[in-house]
Amino acid sequence: MTAVLEKIGLTRPQVAWRIAQEIDEGSYVNLGIGSPEMVANYVSTNREIVFHSENGILGMGEAPAPGQEDGNLINAGKKPVTLLPGGSYFSHTDSFVMIRGGHIDVCVLGAYQVAKNGDLANWATLDTSKPPGVGGAMDLAVGAKRIFVMMDHCTKTGKPKLMNKCTYPLTGSRVVRTVFTDLAVIDVTEDSFVVREITAGISFEELQEKTDAVLTLSENWQTLAPPDV
Amino acid sequence: MTAVLEKIGLTRPQVAWRIAQEIDEGSYVNLGIGSPEMVANYVSTNREIVFHSENGILGMGEAPAPGQEDGNLINAGKKPVTLLPGGSYFSHTDSFVMIRGGHIDVCVLGAYQVAKNGDLANWATLDTSKPPGVGGAMDLAVGAKRIFVMMDHCTKTGKPKLMNKCTYPLTGSRVVRTVFTDLAVIDVTEDSFVVREITAGISFEELQEKTDAVLTLSENWQTLAPPDV
Amino acid sequence: MSPPILFINRIDWLVVVDFAAIGYDLYLIDHLGLASYSTPMIDKSVNNISAAVADIQSGSVVLSSGFGDAGAPVDLLEALIETDAENLTIVSNNAGEGNYGLAALIAAGKVSRVICSYPISAGSVVFQDCYQAGEITLEVVPQGTLSERMRAAGAGIGGFFTPTSAGTELGKSKECRKISGVEHVFEYPLKGDIALIRATRADRWGNIVYDKSARNFGPVMAMAATLTIVQVDEIVDLGKLNPELIITPGIFVDRVFVHNG
């Protein structure tokens, strides 16, 4: 453990690993494009999780071996994937029936900001010089049973992303269940952030300093020390 | 022809034959339960018509040979049918996408009454002693591109069924395109019945007597004398 | 080698982690005391039909597939007779025929309400008798609206406008709106607590394949209920169903029971 404890803040693979531990056997899971895709790497092979891709796949497997790519079998990030036994294909319409209809157990999304009431901002910045694009983010935000956010605790310039109120355009209102950052695991309750786990080496006071909203520390809080994945 | 002319009023098979002549090659056609099903018998084998059944069949063929019935392959009247090459199966939801979405070219329905504005009454009588049942009639009424009604010109007790205004509960408002009875072929225009064909041996005056609404005779009206089918 | 770390990660789950020993896997011991490593796979098959329907509660809204006999979950409906569930609302296209399946459930006094499009088939004598006796209430819904309301429930749609039934008795108490010159009525989603479905084949993930026109209401009911139970002829190995042909993916299915299996 000592190697892990010496490091301040988790790596992204470690955050992905931590999220993977939160996903129950048999769950139907949608992973957002980018870092959330890493979560699939840490779901063990003896726990069956069914991954959903918004472009019409259930039971999505890992990337194909080089040379085995099929342009008609891609994920939401348009990267080649494979299909596991038991997987299925369906239309976009049916895919969003699954999403909007509350059939996806867990969706892991990145975010610019999350507010203490669960508001999510992950589709648009305040930069209006380029065209907007939303993809399936708003549908996932309102539809999945549990929205997990995977993000750095602060921006690259050190500004907080866990907000009292989002300053970026919203993707959905009161939708986030839990936020997994490099520094903590934080549940969103009715109207506050409750810290459930703090990365080893970080104090609650340090965590609060890096957060815009007021944090509550859970009675049962734990130290989070993932393996060096 | 003399045998046909001596008879006053068409038989139901003759009305079905007449309707069949009105259906273009390549049409997608839904036939209501009962007498309208007879129309399929008079679509010639060298004209391809695709029959739709609301329980999820396109390309429905005729009844199977005795002993070849399949309880999973039935029509809307729950009678065994067959599937033609090119036919397909789909869910009820998709079947009513076809119906409500205007994809069915022609639907032939029976009726208690049709009004001069195209109102259709074919789902409920005024008898409240038994439970009501509507099936797919209201969906077909509003959805099909053209609604043909196949019915006797008058009730068994001689009362008119082509009405100034329906007295029976409506199935749909302003939906009927053409009415085919034993006595005439009558188009429904903006707000009047226009007689296009009159069965041989019937005068326009006789037809008017048997009709509640005022009839208009088309300039191009014809005598209708189907074969003795 | 790192020591095991013990922590509570959900209020009802006790999680024991020994990274070095298990290669970052978790042994999950749930609050029922069942170790999940004894069931390391998704398996939705249920061997016992009584177990398949045992937890259906009184007052449930039960979606029942089928168009006439085709696709009707006869055995599941009859298994319901032996449970304590009563005061059920049945949503189905028809109201049962003869004295089996849905008609038997009605005859057993389990059904207080029927929502359907066509309860007056020649053989629906049991329903009609109960209706006349005032023992069952009836909501008649146009067939396409019935299907679309269930789809809305399954698809997370809050409601929709349809031209079907506008200007008729069935539409008269509904919110109306003229859209593109056509009168529409507003319809709400119709969600089931339970869906009982008859299909042909399944796999242990709950992927479902139907046969011909027996598909009918199965797909939409599977997506519209909180708990979906499917009666099939056969369960095949995972991967044996063509992924292009799986009509109801397992995400919509909770339990699969093999009829006579």
Added chain:
Amino acid sequence: MSPPILFINRIDWLVVVDFAAIGYDLYLIDHLGLASYSTPMIDKSVNNISAAVADIQSGSVVLSSGFGDAGAPVDLLEALIETDAENLTIVSNNAGEGNYGLAALIAAGKVSRVICSYPISAGSVVFQDCYQAGEITLEVVPQGTLSERMRAAGAGIGGFFTPTSAGTELGKSKECRKISGVEHVFEYPLKGDIALIRATRADRWGNIVYDKSARNFGPVMAMAATLTIVQVDEIVDLGKLNPELIITPGIFVDRVFVHNG
């Protein structure tokens, strides 16, 4: 033997009937002077790609299938460049990549408006340049709402309430309604004049089969347009497609063009 009877049964159809001679069949001679007995079958296949898209009008709303490259009707889109059609509205999930297909159509100045969910893929340089130059307007629609609005158009639904985009910039000018405690916005159908679709196989009735995740928007776009044109790899004999596996039945398809066929 009865004499022929001549009558007009539709204003533009001249019908000659000789019952005895033809066994109650009709010889239909339409107003174009083409005898229908020379085409006694439904055949939606079109051999020439130019002919497939020749009658697309300026100002049309064109639904274009695909998610990225998978399922994109590249050849049909490029064939549109050679027509007189301009001022097109394109409805698609993305706004084209590289300099082929949709991007080529945009580069040719044919597109004045794009309705899509995600126009900012890394490769969508042509669109982004035209957007920055003010040559193209953009309506961004959430992906599921885009799909559902087209389904509503295809399904004869006048509009629906969805929770997607409620409380966001994209929902702010829309009619809102709280249903079961959840805020929803009202969405109208999105109908196409034309759908251009890429699929795998077809038959002459226009039945369509897709491949893997290239299915995506094909089925919904086929049902949502007045005229649906499908680009396939192969046309097979009628009856060769599994009737359980026909994803888009021919009722939604008007023309089928074999790519490189």
